[in-house]
Amino acid sequence: MTKNILITSINPGVGKTTFAFALALKLRQKGKKVGYFKPITDNTVDTDAHDAKTLLNMKEDVKTICPTMVSSYEYDMTDKQKEDIWSKIMGAYNKMIVNYDFLIIETCRRINYLAFLGLCSKALASKLDAGVLILTQGREVEDSDRIILGLDYFKTAKVPVLGAVMSLVPDQLFNHFKTVIVPTLEAKYKVDVLGLVPDRVTLAAPTVAELASTLNAKVLAAEKHMDKLIENYVIGAMQPESALKYFRRSMNKAVITGGDRPQLALAAMETSTSVIVLTGGILPPARVISTAEEKEIPILLVGVDTYSTSQLVSETPLYGKLHIEQADKLEAWAQILEEVDYKKILEKIDQKL
Amino acid sequence: MSENDLSTFFNAKKIGIVGASNKFGKVGYDVVHNLSQFGYPGEIIPINPRDKEIQGYKAYKKLADYPGTIDLVFISIPPKYVNPIIDEMGELGIKHVVIITAGYKEVGVEGAQLERELGEKLKKYGIRCIGPNVVGILDAHTPLNGSFASRMPLKGNLGFISQSGALITGILDWSVNEGMGFSKFISVGNKLDIDETDLIEYLGEDDDTHAIMAYLESINKGPQFIDVCRKVSKKKPIVVIKSGASNAGARAASSHTGSLAGTNTAYNAAFEKAGVLRADTIQQLFDSAMAFSSQPLPKGNNVCIITNAGGPGIIATDASEFAGLNLAHMSADTMEELRKILPPAASVYNPIDVLGTGMSKEYDDTMRISLLDENVDMLLIIMTPQGMTEPVKTAQAIIDNHKRHPDKPIAAAYMGGVDLEEGAKLLKENGIPCFTFPERAISSLLGLYLYSEIQKMHLDLETTPVFDVDKERVAEIIESVINKGRVTMLGSEAIAVAEAYGITTPTTETCFTVNEAVKTANKIGYPIVMKITSPDIIHKTDIKGVVIGVKTDEDVKFEFTRMMDAARKFYPESRVIGVDIQAMSNVGREIIMGTSQDPQFGHLIMIGSGGVYANYTKDIQFGLAPLSDREAHKMFAGTKIHKILQGVRGEEPSDINTTVNTLLRISQLVTDFPEILELDINPLFVFDEGKGVSAVDVKITLDKERILRRE
Known part of the structure; x- marks a missing residue:
């Protein structure tokens, strides 16, 4: 019997958490008592439970919403330890389930993460009476192969799959997905594609403030505008006369360049730029800072060089963590949910309840 | 007020x-x-x-x-x-x-x-x-x-x-x-x-x-x-x-x-x-x-140099020519008159040399005669201090001659210090620009001439042709690109924009699968051109992303797969990658044409020699939109390729008129759609006279913020 919805994804960083929150809010609007449950985290600084508590106004404590932490550093776990984990999960679940019609359960990373320990999404779904919603990116046609692999995976444990949602679909491929990929998945592989979400970077883009904290940077200008979203990164290493041409090709970007290259910073300010990261600890001329202040584009100063900065940035996923103060992202998802067939999700749950 | x-x-x-x-x-x-x-x-x-x-x-x-x-x-x-x-x-x-x-x-x-x-x-x-x-x-x-x-x-x-x-x-x-x-x-x-x-x-x-x-x-x-x-x-x-x-x-x-x-x-x-x-x-x-503070504007750029020393006269001649001034051709009458008053050893050709023995009278007579010559638009007087030189009296003669001919500018180079000081001062006090060396005197006369040209430019009637174009089509394309979350157009979209503005282009369609590509290739008819297309790929040839003369379905499949793999390897972050299937165009002379919006002045339009080496030959001329007919012709004429297109070494002349019209059409396009930030046509093939042009590769970048603001 299926009671809950378990959200898992084929690839990490496709916006699972934001999607889960947005879906929960939407279902609540429709009169459902829905709670959020994250049985396992692998992250020492996981704020999802905390965010859920605030955002969804849940009265359970954080330790109940997210009762355990397990990571791949513990693959030598004993059976006793595994049992402990399960009993913590079940204890928290039993405490929560009485307060709600059903729960939206989020798993971490990807579909088969922690399978070695028997703690992957397949195991969680069958123990927690959940149907699975597979969230995946749809950036290329091969992503459909991965959905099929996921279907087979859950079939082995007889876990029902409620459907799949494909996000980050490039506009150019949207029609191709709609007319070729989705119909085939539905007809031939019997999976309901409940949503095809176009690629809108705002769904998951990090803010300037997040970047500043990642880079441990000093803010030189426009400190009031740190909530801008970063959709692209561009390294400013070109000749000043060709800079405009390059900068114009990307929107809402972070430009990383040397503090001694004020012309590049000024060129970036003429285009759609969310933040300028100046490297090498070199302060730009006062007038350049003033211009940034006038144009409300934050300038960050870091001590390391451009190369190291770009390395650091590439390690920070462009699709940053959700911060609940970022109403922007949730709003974007709420809009996108209009394109997701949440009514069908609801129907499916009703059917199976 | x-x-x-x-x-x-x-x-x-x-x-x-x-x-x-x-x-x-x-x-x-x-x-x-x-x-x-x-x-x-x-x-x-x-x-x-x-x-x-x-x-x-x-x-x-x-x-x-x-x-x-x-x-x-x-x-x-x-x-x-x-x-x-x-x-x-x-x-x-x-x-x-x-x-x-x-x-x-x-x-x-x-x-x-x-x-x-x-x-x-x-x-x-x-x-x-x-x-x-x-x-x-x-x-x-x-x-x-x-x-x-x-x-x-x-x-x-x-x-x-x-x-x-x-x-x-x-x-x-x-x-x-x-x-x-x-x-x-x-x-x-x-x-x-x-x-x-x-x-x-x-x-x-x-x-x-x-x-x-x-x-x-x-x-x-x-x-x-x-x-x-x-x-x-x-x-x-x-x-x-x-x-x-x-x-x-x-x-x-x-x-x-x-x-x-x-x-x-x-x-x-x-x-x-x-x-x-x-x-x-x-x-x-x-x-x-x-x-400017005291001299009139010259009627043309013909300067007459009067000197009492050969060397400085030649230096001044060089400076004049380098600056774009012309040494006046003195009329036969003038030379005849000059011969009468100057010693036999003096040169009556321009630069006129009154010799080191020249006193104020020789200067005075020479000026009087030269100023009457209608081939002379302005005078440069050079003086070096020699035994018989009369700096002050000569200065007075210059002032008097200027009064008689207030329509012809005069500048002086008094080459010396102490000996010429008083004369130089007299000249300046009377509004004759006077310098120590001739190059600066030339530079001051040049300013006058250049301004006279600007006044002539104002007299010309500037006409900006208005072509019959399909504005709505362009508006539609721009809207669809922006709605798809992009600011750069795919090749087929940019080509469609050019076409809507009457610029001849080969049929081009973007395909995302091998099947689509083969179908399109057959529709267009072999041989075809295949080009990788993505908003993130600027230089297609760098990844061998352009193949010309593809002839069979098999080859389309092979090239499609090869190009897509290469693009994904080099641009893993790219959100969109497809292949443009394009009809083959005849090969003509390669021209590059484009615009870039300057943050201060608006659309800067350029034309020059095209091809993959365009970035290196830098044979380019610029102008600001909206271009007038005169400006477009002047820009093109300023390039080196223009000379070649006129037909050299027995070759047929190319279609210069259509090329200039294409430039004007681009100017109209960016004036109608200021949200176009960058536009590049490279190459534009120019065919023989009367046979037109073909824009085979077009790139366009849009200003999304401007479009959103407008909405």
Whole structure:
């Protein structure tokens, strides 16, 4: 019997958490008592439970919403330890389930993460009476192969799959997905594609403030505008006369360049730029800072060089963590949910309840 | 009084000085002292919270304490106290202020915030402001010296606007020695309200000013600057020295002004369109200024050089030709007349050599005869000190000849020091530009000639053709690209835009699967061209992303797979990758054409030699949209490829008319759709005369923010 919805994804960083929150809010609007449950985290600084508590106004404590932490550093776990984990999960679940019609359960990373320990999404779904919603990116046609692999995976444990949602679909491929990929998945592989979400970077883009904290940077200008979203990164290493041409090709970007290259910073300010990261600890001329202040584009100063900065940035996923103060992202998802067939999700749950 | 009438700044009857001081060394001391010592005829009203009297004038604690109406206020107090003064002015209805105070956006974030507040207050009260961060303003005719410069310029007819305060004080000091006179000196500083464009417009109407000189590091309102200068340059010359022409200079200018130094090419194109003369050096600026202040404009570029020494004559000849002046061909009659009055050894050909023995009479006769020759548009007189030379008498002869022929400009090079000093002084006092060396004299005559050409340009009727185009189609394409979350167009989209504006292009479609590609290839008909397309890939050939002459379905499948793999490998972040299937075009002469929106002046349009080496040959000419017929022809004629397209070595001439029309169509496109930031056609194949052109590769980048703002 299926009671809950378990959200898992084929690839990490496709916006699972934001999607889960947005879906929960939407279902609540429709009169459902829905709670959020994250049985396992692998992250020492996981704020999802905390965010859920605030955002969804849940009265359970954080330790109940997210009762355990397990990571791949513990693959030598004993059976006793595994049992402990399960009993913590079940204890928290039993405490929560009485307060709600059903729960939206989020798993971490990807579909088969922690399978070695028997703690992957397949195991969680069958123990927690959940149907699975597979969230995946749809950036290329091969992503459909991965959905099929996921279907087979859950079939082995007889876990029902409620459907799949494909996000980050490039506009150019949207029609191709709609007319070729989705119909085939539905007809031939019997999976309901409940949503095809176009690629809108705002769904998951990090803010300037997040970047500043990642880079441990000093803010030189426009400190009031740190909530801008970063959709692209561009390294400013070109000749000043060709800079405009390059900068114009990307929107809402972070430009990383040397503090001694004020012309590049000024060129970036003429285009759609969310933040300028100046490297090498070199302060730009006062007038350049003033211009940034006038144009409300934050300038960050870091001590390391451009190369190291770009390395650091590439390690920070462009699709940053959700911060609940970022109403922007949730709003974007709420809009996108209009394109997701949440009514069908609801129907499916009703059917199976 | 209209909003743009700035005359109060120069003929105010009552001037208040906030920050007036009795303490020598304070700016507020200098302003009062300068107004007073250089004879300002109006009322000086010092404002000082403590002193009852400042330098002999009754002082008031506040502006409001003065019983009458103040016309103009100078402020030189620390920046944090300035904004309350503006409030006071607003309440009292005083509409003009010069803010000498520094410490605004030139010092950083806090200064920038203060300056923004200041700007808001000025707007709120409708107060016109020069500054902040200026030396001040000077008018030699009023006279009014509201500055902390230590001198007053000689009375003259040159107006000088400067973005550098220090340059004002330096030039001021120097000009007195040179005997150069000015109408007004205006320091523009941070240009918070009044900028170069407002001042050029004002000086254009100012009867005391005959020529406008400016030193600029940046231009605030590019398009208005062009409009205003186009109007003013019909009436009087505008000579601008725009610093930051070199790479390092541009960097320094950016740092100094906090604005993106527009490319040098953009400035050159803007100045050309506006009828502004650009000086490369301060010396050039003032060499031409000297000529403009007293000499007439020549009818053409034919110069006659009269010298008493061979060497300097040849040097001057070289300088003339390099500068673009022509050595006049003297008529047979003139040479005959000259032979009669000059010794047999003298040269009667231009340059005319009166020999070292030439006295004032030889100079005088030669000038008289040459000035009558209608082939001579202007004269350059060179003198070196020799035994029989008569510098002063010759100077008088030059002055007299100029009086007889006031329509032909004359400049002189008195090559020497002590011996020629008196003569040189006499010349300058009588308005004959006189220099120590001939190159500078040529440079001053050149300025006159170039301005005469600008006046001729104004006489020409500028026609901008309007082509019949499909605007709606372009609007649709732009909307669909933006709706898909992109700012760069795919090849097929850009080609469709060009086509809608009547630019011939080969059929092109973007395909995302092998099946689509094969189908399209068969529809178009083999052989075809395949090109990788993605908003993130700029140089397709770098990843072998262009294949010409694909002939079979098998080859389409092979190339499609190869290109997509290569693109994914090199551009893993790319969100969209597809392949353009294009009909084969005949190969013609390769031209590159495009536009890029300059942040200051708008769409800069370019044309030049095309192909993959275009970035290296740099055979390119620029102009600003909207282009007139004349401008488009002139741009194209300025390229080297133009000569080749006319037909060389027995080749057929190419279709130059269609090429120029294509340039004009692009100009119309970006004028209709200013949201097009960048457009490149490379190559544009040009075929034989009458056979047209084909734009085989087109790239377009859009300004999403502008489109969203408009909506």
